[in-house]
Amino acid sequence: MALRLHNTLTGKKEEFRTLEDGVARIYVCGPTVYDYAHLGHARCYVVYDVLVRHLRASGYRVIYARNYTDVDDKILHRAAEKGEHPKALAERFIQAFEEDMERLGCDKPDIEPKVSEHIPEIIALIGRLIERGHAYQSGDDVYFSVESFDEYGKLSHRSADALRTGASERVSKEELERKRHPADFVLWKGGEFEGATYESPFGPGRPGWHIECSAMSMKHLGETLDLHGGGLDLVFPHHENEIAQSECATGKPFSNCWVHNGFVEVDKEKMSKSLGNFFTARELFNRYEPEALRYFVMSVHYRSPLSLDWELADDGSARAFPSIEEAEHRLETLYRARERLETLPEGRIKPIEAPTPREISDLEGRLLRALNDDLNMPVALSEVSEFLRGVNELADRAMAKKGSITRAAYEEAREGFEAISRILGLGGSEPQSILERIRDRRANERGLSREEVEAKIQARDEARLAKDFAKADSIRDELKALGVELHDGPDGTRWTL
RNA sequence: GGCGCCGUGGCCAAGUGGUAAGGCAGAGGUUUGCAAAACCUCCAUUCACCGGUUCGACUCCGGUCGGCGCCUCCA
Numbered sequence: 001m002a003l004r005l006h007n008t009l010t011g012k013k014e015e016f017r018t019l020e021d022g023v024a025r026i027y028v029c030g031p032t033v034y035d036y037a038h039l040g041h042a043r044c045y046v047v048y049d050v051l052v053r054h055l056r057a058s059g060y061r062v063i064y065a066r067n068y069t070d071v072d073d074k075i076l077h078r079a080a081e082k083g084e085h086p087k088a089l090a091e092r093f094i095q096a097f098e099e100d101m102e103r104l105g106c107d108k109p110d111i112e113p114k115v116s117e118h119i120p121e122i123i124a125l126i127g128r129l130i131e132r133g134h135a136y137q138s139g140d141d142v143y144f145s146v147e148s149f150d151e152y153g154k155l156s157h158r159s160a161d162a163l164r165t166g167a168s169e170r171v172s173k174e175e176l177e178r179k180r181h182p183a184d185f186v187l188w189k190g191g192e193f194e195g196a197t198y199e200s201p202f203g204p205g206r207p208g209w210h211i212e213c214s215a216m217s218m219k220h221l222g223e224t225l226d227l228h229g230g231g232l233d234l235v236f237p238h239h240e241n242e243i244a245q246s247e248c249a250t251g252k253p254f255s256n257c258w259v260h261n262g263f264v265e266v267d268k269e270k271m272s273k274s275l276g277n278f279f280t281a282r283e284l285f286n287r288y289e290p291e292a293l294r295y296f297v298m299s300v301h302y303r304s305p306l307s308l309d310w311e312l313a314d315d316g317s318a319r320a321f322p323s324i325e326e327a328e329h330r331l332e333t334l335y336r337a338r339e340r341l342e343t344l345p346e347g348r349i350k351p352i353e354a355p356t357p358r359e360i361s362d363l364e365g366r367l368l369r370a371l372n373d374d375l376n377m378p379v380a381l382s383e384v385s386e387f388l389r390g391v392n393e394l395a396d397r398a399m400a401k402k403g404s405i406t407r408a409a410y411e412e413a414r415e416g417f418e419a420i421s422r423i424l425g426l427g428g429s430e431p432q433s434i435l436e437r438i439r440d441r442r443a444n445e446r447g448l449s450r451e452e453v454e455a456k457i458q459a460r461d462e463a464r465l466a467k468d469f470a471k472a473d474s475i476r477d478e479l480k481a482l483g484v485e486l487h488d489g490p491d492g493t494r495w496t497l
Numbered sequence: 498g499g500c501g502c503c504g505u506g507g508c509c510a511a512g513u514g515g516u517a518a519g520g521c522a523g524a525g526g527u528u529u530g531c532a533a534a535a536c537c538u539c540c541a542u543u544c545a546c547c548g549g550u551u552c553g554a555c556u557c558c559g560g561u562c563g564g565c566g567c568c569u570c571c572a
């Protein structure tokens with residue numbers, strides 16, 4: 001069975017095919033680095049991370065490129081505001097972005113090209129477009145001529161004519177006068193820009209927004225990509241323009257498959273910087289395990305809106321995010337099951353023959369099958385849920401009086417966790433440390449110290465040892481009132497909240 | 498105005514022509530000194546509404562209502 005993906009270009013689910021057998025060349029539009037990544041970015045890059053992991057697990061050699069837009073108006077504005085050099089500002093946010101991605105469990109792309117390091121390629125591409133009659137110089141700028149490309153609009157399913165009316169209302173008079181068609185877009189913006197001026201045959205200036213991705217993807221991955229991805233908001237105009245300029249320059253299809261992920265919404269509205277209703281990844285990391293955010297993102301199909309619900313505190317700030325909280329609880333369930341499996345006494349695992357429970361068997365195959373259907377991550381997670389139930393059942397069985405399990409089932413369960421970690425990027429940390437980190441963070445939020453709780457537990461254990469259950473239970477009730485749950489086990493009492 | 502998406506149990510969320518995955522919450526049980534965790538059982542004759550096509554529709558077609566997105570920078 002092969003991967004089927006929804007291709008924006010055709011509007012249909014299609015089998016994913018690559019130009020070169022067994023090699024997948026993928027380009028994803030990266031962030032413009034003038035601010036911290038928000039949950040929308042997190043979602044997007046988690047989605048493509050899972051796509052890449054899935055392809056690798058399916059045997060592809062993947063070459064994954066994701067750019068940094070480090071030359072851009074917004075960067076210049078922000079830099080001017082902060083009195084910082086644009087390049088320094090961009091570098092600062094690239095660093096922050098890389099930290100955030102790592103915490104989300106996203107593998108580093110193979111290639112991370114920056115606009116500032118591809119100016120010659122961009123200039124060459126613009127030159128090629130002028131030569132072929134698809135671009136024209138007007139004043140200090142160079143524009144792409146939309147009318148020179150018959151297929152303009154094929155990705156976003158609209159016509160240049162339809163755009164004429166729409167665009168003319170929004171484009172300034174001066175700009176309109178410089179353009180032949182209102183939908184023409186700038187390839188080279190002439191002028192002097194503090195900290196971002198480049199020499200070119202068209203005069204000093206800097207690249208327009210769209211041309212960078214064409215130039216960088218062609219340089220690193222070739223003239224035709226197997227897959228190009230990005231947020232839904234990039235379909236038009238960004239990706240439409242990428243197609244136009246690339247295909248006009250090369251005469252070849254730019255990308256055979258286009259994948260777009262849906263938005264993150266807050267209160268039914270798209271989360272975006274321009275609306276100001278965004279939460280940065282790092283502010284959410286302060287309140288939840290980054291891996292819980294990853295789980296949360298994966299709980300919804302990538303093309304559907306992901307709505308972030310929140311509970312308000314009295315002062316109007318966000319008090320809690322219930323769905324991320326739920327994801328964090330699921331993550332704890334995952335790690336608890338893994339820990340139980342890994343700490344089973346060797347003597348309970350027997351080299352006997354018996355069928356391995358269905359829930360445990362071939363989790364990797366089940367995950368790949370789920371993801372093969374247009375990267376259905378919620379179904380993959382439902383497979384994980386069933387697997388975890390199977391693992392707990394196994395652990396129960398092993399720990400029952402005179403209980404034991406087969407070596408085969410034990411090994412297959414371990415392989416299951418390995419597959420979850422490798423393919424979904426979940427559950428790969430050391431269970432005890434992550435579980436304690438989550439617990440201690442929650443305790444901290446409630447003003448509880450670990451020492452305080454553990455002292456009370458010790459007092460209760462002494463009471464229990466003395467069979468003074470009334471006292472032991474009163475201590476437990478006291479802790480329960482604080483939100484602390486106790487779990488008595490063979491090797492002592494553990495606590496969670 | 499043009500293009501497009503969505504409406505599934507108390508909540509979240511898959512499915513998209515053959516009779517509703519999974520999770521959270523809830524109820525009962527096993528286990529436990531009692532709990533918690535874990536496990537077992539139960540929890541939508543029904544998929545916004547109205548028509549139509551079909552042997553059969555949550556799934557296809559038409560309409561209605563409700564919500565959202567793109568057409569301008571945005572993941």
